[in-house]
Amino acid sequence: MAILEVKKAGDPVLKKVCEDVKKIDKRVKKLLDDMADTMYKNEGVGIAAPQVGVLIRAVVVDVDKKRYDLINPVIIHREGSAVESEGCLSCPDLFGEVERAEKIRVRYTTRYNKVKELDAEGLLARCIQHEVDHLEGRLFIDIAKNITKGRKEK
Numbered sequence: 001m002a003i004l005e006v007k008k009a010g011d012p013v014l015k016k017v018c019e020d021v022k023k024i025d026k027r028v029k030k031l032l033d034d035m036a037d038t039m040y041k042n043e044g045v046g047i048a049a050p051q052v053g054v055l056i057r058a059v060v061v062d063v064d065k066k067r068y069d070l071i072n073p074v075i076i077h078r079e080g081s082a083v084e085s086e087g088c089l090s091c092p093d094l095f096g097e098v099e100r101a102e103k104i105r106v107r108y109t110t111r112y113n114k115v116k117e118l119d120a121e122g123l124l125a126r127c128i129q130h131e132v133d134h135l136e137g138r139l140f141i142d143i144a145k146n147i148t149k150g151r152k153e154k
Contacts, residue, residue, distance in 0.1 A: 003041050004052040009090055018048075018055045021056050021072055024112075031052075044089045051134060059131035063124040068128075071111065074107050080102030090134075098145070100126050102122070106118050
């Protein structure tokens, strides 16, 4: 396992659309594990492959101590709408209000090459949508209603 360098806003890799993963091999599984280690080290709840400079459709999300490795994720259903504050490992110390679906269904391939669907809501749904945006070359700062430096106290 390794801690990888997190690419920061302004790095051109973060604006590129990622390629589908064609084969889930040891290299992809190691990348997922290294991404998870990097996410935990940086106290994040999600990370996408382009954030560590790899242009493939792979994300890791951990909400409520449950880790999801999503390969080639596609959001196939969205429901409702909610505006919440978001941050990002690639945009340190920046936060913004982002409108996203409250509930989603995502189809993805597991690290064991099984196609699954996951119904998610709340923080898990928000995290998955945020990470899938990374795979399309979008950062939350591209769609946030406002951007502030540092977390707002509620």
